[in-house]
Amino acid sequence: MAAATQQMSSLPSGFRICTTAPDILYLPELVFGGLVWILVASTLITPNNPQGWVMFVSVFCFVMTFLWLIIFACGGHKNSSAWATADFIYHLIAVIFYLSASVILANVTIGMKDSASLKYYQIDIAAVVFSYIATLLYFIHCILSAVRWKSF
Template sequence: MAATTAKPMASLPSGMGICTTAPDIFYLPELIFGGLVWILVASTHILPPNPLAWVMFVSLFCFVMTFLWLVIFACGGHKNSFGWATADFVYHFLAVIFYLSAGVILAYITFIAKAIQMFRIYQIDISAVVFAFATTLLYFIHAILSAIRWRNF
């Protein structure tokens, strides 16, 4: 008889375990930095408003979805079915693409509008750009670690 060696099925963390595992430890920084992007963009008035609508959509969408993802993982709701590791990777990869596009748009608008803005508003916009790219980096790291976990699953 041939013995088969199957990989042991890794389980996704739940409860306080999400505060100790590599990809899941990024939930809180993603929420904090994403919330700062949302607040900083909402606190200024930049023209044209249409590209900033995309930035606000991205920051609000990712904030709400990350919060829901955190709650699902913390409560153990992901234990009921398979595919959560895949969904985790797909969501964070999508968030990277969204935040990267939003950060580039925000940086471009801030660069264009620097001559016509007051210095205080310009500083707030620069802070929003920095936090948008920092949030992009956090989501990127989370996506890479989720991909590794998904591959090992």
């Protein structure tokens, strides 16, 4: 009976996801990921290919995090250990994606310092800052998900 109680507390559902770690990080991940998406979309997209990767990562992680939040909020995970594993793997992939996108975005921003208008340069700087914040949030979520997965 104690094991069943521990499983219930390992994967919360409903509004409890807004009060437990690491699930409380879903909302900040959505906010900062959405800001990256909006800021990169509002800048002058040069060069196209690296900025395209940043857009893909921010949109992909935003949509997947929103779906993940809905699945956990509706209780669709049924408290199985497979969902704890999938949560850890998804956030690990998100960290790798966001870290690569953040580095690329910072490199593109440094490169456009002299060639772009001040407005686009400042927007790109804000996008870089929010991208690294999103990376940090996904990293913390990944670590806490790994701890939860190991204790499951």
